[in-house]
Amino acid sequence: MPEPNRALVTGLLRRQIIDLWNDGRLDTVDRYYAPDVIDHMPVPGQTNSRAAMKQVVADFRAAIPDLRMRLLGTIACGELGVDFWTLTGTHRGALFGIPASNKLVRFSGIDMIRVANGQIVELWHVEEILQFLDQIGSSQTAFGAPVGDVASIAPPTPITNPGQRARHPDxxxxxxxxxxxxxxxxxxxxxxxxxxxxxxxxxxxxxxxxxxxxxxxxxxxxxxxxxxxxxxxxxxxxxxxxxxxxxxxxxxxxxxxxxxxxxxxxxxxxxxxxxxxxxxxxxxxxxxxxxxxxxxxxxxxxxxxxxxxxxx
The missing domain is CATH 3.10.450.50 (Nuclear Transport Factor 2; Chain: A,)
Structure with missing residues (x-):
């Protein structure tokens, strides 16, 4: 199949943020995502289907009704594309089983897509869920040792080639x-x-x-x-x-x-x-x-x- 061009991939990256997440147009899932799209990082209980994807978006927008995603940038090359964004809004409904806190939240995420035949066929995504939980008071996280308490770093791990199987751009x-x-x-x-x-x-x-x-x-x-x-x-x-x-x-x-x-x-x-x-x-x-x-x-x-x- 012909390789998607950057304009096509970039357009899909932007539209999934603007049309789907910001505007809540669930009908665009059928336009932008293939019928057999694979979400490699689903939320707990989510199946790989367009209907499940629509439900996830609907659940987030119900829990954070003033949800806005700010698209920070896109990267596209060949069949792969990446977008990175920051979400802001008010936690006014249950999400992840956590009742509404009515607190302002702000967290970021990065998405990667693979495009074929003009649609998204695979999706990977990671979000700062820990920051979200900290902000609504469900947790409070200190990452590591306090500044000044970091001991000397251990010698580099003897990994032969951590990128050996990585997929690279043409x-x-x-x-x-x-x-x-x-x-x-x-x-x-x-x-x-x-x-x-x-x-x-x-x-x-x-x-x-x-x-x-x-x-x-x-x-x-x-x-x-x-x-x-x-x-x-x-x-x-x-x-x-x-x-x-x-x-x-x-x-x-x-x-x-x-x-x-x-x-x-x-x-x-x-x-x-x-x-x-x-x-x-x-x-x-x-x-x-x-x-x-x-x-x-x-x-x-x-x-x-x-x-x-x-x-x-």
Missing amino acids: PRLLSDRERRILSIAKEHIEQIWARGDAAAAYRLYAPDVVDHMPAPGQRPGIPGIVDVLGWLREAVPDLAMTIEDYVVEGDLAADRWVMRGTHTGAPLMGVPARGNRFEINGMDVIRVRDDFMISDVWHVEEFASLRRQIMA
Whole structure:
């Protein structure tokens, strides 16, 4: 089949945010999504069907009737596309079994889609559900050790190739600059986060890098990012990541990954180590400046799921 062009994929990314989520036009599900669409990260109890997708949107909009998603950006290349956004609204109805708190909420998310025959056939998405729960008072999370208590980071994990099975953009679809940005994106997730190489953070990030989705208690700039790297490695010495996808367009690059490990070290999210294993999904978006330094980072992880798994 012919490969979708960037305009088609970008249009679908924008329309699912504007028409479906912001305007609540459930009929657009039948237009934008294939009949056999697969949602790889459904909410509990959700089946893979257009009807189930409509119900999820209806449930969110009923619980947050003034829901507005601000689309922060899109990335499209080949059959894959990524959007990243921030949702705001008032929690006025039950959601995830939690009764209305009438509190203002603000959380972000990243979506990835695969397009075929003009429709979305696969969907991956991660949202900051933990931040939502914290904001409505259902939980209160401190991510890792207090600033200043981070011990020296363990040596990088000896992972041979965390991106070995990752799906990459067709190089023929990329400009020379985009190919270089892809190499930076790969080093960012595979070297810093999958292997735990803190030195790479100072090589890849601009000194004034902005983490748009910081962890609770995270300091600004590179020191704060290294803090989080240290918190994770101290809490989960066997932490490992598998990179699944890369998408690049212009000065933006995105990745999708799976993280696994055993909580045997320092407390994490206020939870003492109980030796529980976990597996979570996450996505990242980076912006690369003209000097090929990373200036901005957006990232979303299934931290609510992580906390449930390490508390089990």
